[in-house]
Amino acid sequence: MKETPEHNERIAQLSFSSVYPSYVQKVERKGRTKEELDEVVSWLTGYSPTDIERLVSDKVSFQTFFQNAKLHPNASLIKGVICGYRIEELKDPLTRQVRYLDKLVDELAKGKKMDKIKR
Secondary structure, three states: OOOOHHHHHHHHHOEHHHHHHHHHHHHHHOOOOHHHHHHHHHHHHOOOHHHHHHHHHOOOEHHHHHHOOOOOHHHHHOOOEEOOEEHHHOOOHHHHHHHHHHHHHHHHHOOOOHHHHOO
């Protein structure tokens, strides 16, 4: 798929709290836990589980969510296709970061071991 400015803007304005419950449902349907999800989110962003709860309740956008995150130095090792986009080819940094998170959630739901997910 081709990355467009409209798509990038829509991703930036999307609220983290609107997506997080879907992440929880996805991993729980596959036998993983919310705690494991929070561990993965924490690894990527540097947020604690308490921070994640606060960000969900504050209904922050993905733009705000990642603007205040301390992205893990190994985040650039997250590669592959998610939602029809090859992560390493995305030009917009925020869209790439959101797709990093999507990919980690996907790997967790697919049963990948935590040490492999956290690279």
